[in-house]
Amino acid sequence: PKERGWSVSHIYNYQGFWAKPRVIQGVIACQQQFQAQDSDIILVTNPKSGTTWLKALLFALVNRVKYPIFEQNHPLLIKNPHDLVPFLELTLYVDGQVPDFSSFTTPRLLSTHLPFASLPKSIQDSNTKLVYLCRNSRDTFISTWHFINNLNLEHKNTNSIGRAFDLFCNGISPYGPFWNHVLDYWKASIEKPNKVIFLMYEEIKEQPKIQIKRLAEFLECPFSEKEENCGVVDEILRMCSFENLSNLEVNINGKLSSGHENKVFFRKGKVGDWKNYFTTEMKEKLNHINEQKFEGSGLKFHYI
Numbered sequence: 047p048k049e050r051g052w053s054v055s056h057i058y059n060y061q062g063f064w065a066k067p068r069v070i071q072g073v074i075a076c077q078q079q080f081q082a083q084d085s086d087i088i089l090v091t092n093p094k095s096g097t098t099w100l101k102a103l104l105f106a107l108v109n110r111v112k113y114p115i116f117e118q119n120h121p122l123l124i125k126n127p128h129d130l131v132p133f134l135e136l137t138l139y140v141d142g143q144v145p146d147f148s149s150f151t152t153p154r155l156l157s158t159h160l161p162f163a164s165l166p167k168s169i170q171d172s173n174t175k176l177v178y179l180c181r182n183s184r185d186t187f188i189s190t191w192h193f194i195n196n197l198n199l200e201h202k203n204t205n206s207i208g209r210a211f212d213l214f215c216n217g218i219s220p221y222g223p224f225w226n227h228v229l230d231y232w233k234a235s236i237e238k239p240n241k242v243i244f245l246m247y248e249e250i251k252e253q254p255k256i257q258i259k260r261l262a263e264f265l266e267c268p269f270s271e272k273e274e275n276c277g278v279v280d281e282i283l284r285m286c287s288f289e290n291l292s293n294l295e296v297n298i299n300g301k302l303s304s305g306h307e308n309k310v311f312f313r314k315g316k317v318g319d320w321k322n323y324f325t326t327e328m329k330e331k332l333n334h335i336n337e338q339k340f341e342g343s344g345l346k347f348h349y350i
């Protein structure tokens with residue numbers, strides 16, 4: 047069908063996942079050229095799983111000595127998290143560019159949406175740490191649907207939720223199938239707990255302090271007692287909160303080099319918005335697929 051946005055006519059299957067040709071070009075370039083360093087930290091997500099939030103948290107956490115958290119001119123207050131933690135295939139290697147890493151400090155903070163099996167070989171072979179963030183399939187679907195519609199405002203009517211939902215359920219979504227993406231990183235996090243940490247959007251919402259401390263320990267930069275007593279953890283969480291980030295001037299009026307307006311990365315930032323859109327049939331269908339796909343994996347999702 048000749049549709050814009052969430053359609054099958056503009057995305058292709060490459061190495062088992064779906065993406066637009068321009069994205070695939072960036073993927074191939076980074077697969078061929080990216081040289082991971084042992085100290086690299088790479089955030090991996092399915093699109094619309096909370097990438098922007100975790101980029102902010104990671105940046106604040108890892109750079110808290112270089113950029114003290116209480117400073118007025120902290121980079122997170124003047125730049126969008128995507129500018130501070132760039133995507134490999136969507137930014138650094140986009141259009142076959144050769145990225146210049148000379149301005150990066152150690153550890154380099156990078157991100158990707160690539161499935162585990164398609165990661166550049168040097169990431170697999172090095173001690174690079176992978177931070178995986180997943181979100182429940184219902185909210186991920188709704189967030190993706192809004193994002194795609196926002197980017198294609200003039201074609202809004204062609205992206206009916208029912209059609210998009212059928213495609214999502216059939217595995218046809220950006221970097222999908224959703225389930226393979228999640229499961230491969232889930233398994234990797236069990237097999238290699240020092241290399242891959244598996245985080246959930248809903249768990250960070252529910253217990254932010256516990257989850258960010260878990261992340262800091264995984265990254266071998268745990269919070270000291272002094273930091274905790276001085277409120278550093280609370281301040282990182284406050285600075286990176288939806289309320290704070292979405293109200294910053296840079297995120298209201300700024301743009302990324304990709305041309306995306308920064309505000310498109312902030313919509314509601316809640317768990318359970320799917321309830322405002324799902325019919326009973328949609329809920330049952332996705333429940334059934336989730337049960338089938340995640341059966342026996344030990345992976346449990348929270349829907350609130």
Ligand code: A3P
Pocket residue numbers: 091092093094095096097098099185188189190192286287288289291311312313314315316319
């Ligand atoms: P909603 O569309 O459900 O609101 P990504 O960053 O991977 O593109 O995901 C975007 C989703 O994360 C959007 O979800 C967005 O509102 C939400 N989000 C962005 N910043 C957030 C924050 N600081 N805290 C919680 N959620 C956030």
